[in-house]
Amino acid sequence: MKRDEEPVNTDGRRGRWAGHREQRRSELTAAAIEAIRELGPEVPMDAIAAHAGVSKPVLYRYFADKSELWLAVGQESAGMVLEAIVPAVAQVREERDVIAAAIDAYLAHIEADTNLYQFVVHQPDVTRHRDVVADVVDTVASGLARIFGDRLRARGLDSGAALPWAYGVVGYVQSVGDWWLRQQQPISREALGDYLTTFLWGGISGIKHAADIPGGLAAYQEETRHGN
DSSP: OOTTOOOOOOHHHHHHHHHHHHHHHHHHHHHHHHHHHHHOTTOOHHHHHHHHTSOHHHHHHHOSSHHHHHHHHHHHHHHHHHHHHHHHHHTOOSHHHHHHHHHHHHHHHHHHTHHHHHHHHOOTTSOOSSOHHHHHHHHHHHHHHHHHHHHHHHTTOOGGGHHHHHHHHHHHHHHHHHHHHHTTOSSOHHHHHHHHHHHHHHHHHHHHHHTTSTTHHHHHHHHHHTTO
């Protein structure tokens, strides 16, 4: 039986085929990512198939269309972003440094992997049954929220702020980073990271300040609400 030929659907073979199919999808997704990096974000399906060493009909056996491949690539991309950010953030202790590390790791990642980023974020010719960009944001924000939650609890604060904090950081930095790439990086990554860190920290530092006020975050919110 050829490698990409589906076996007869007996119970035992059906299970083995499902495992084989997932493995081949993973291999073809990895090959697609390599093709995108090498050939650019507008790479057609036939070029992806050729890069993977399979025919176009075989590629369509595992991915019904480009939209399905786009989703698979996007999900892999989310994991890559998280792998870039989490170790960088975990190595620092001060809250402002957490923000700076997360921003720099993200900008460094999209700067180094621009073709893949453009394929995932700016793909006009796919049917979006799911929003893979939102999936990436969800994955990265959830990972950051776990780290932020640990930091908040360590200061005796309610960790409920961790998730909106993480989504705020990811959404803001993703939007500005997208502008930065589209404008062909008009300022250096280091300068942009400093600007973003300063802006974000101006709001987030209130959480740190709340830890030093009797009554914690609720008291701090009441204080700022009345302009005291």
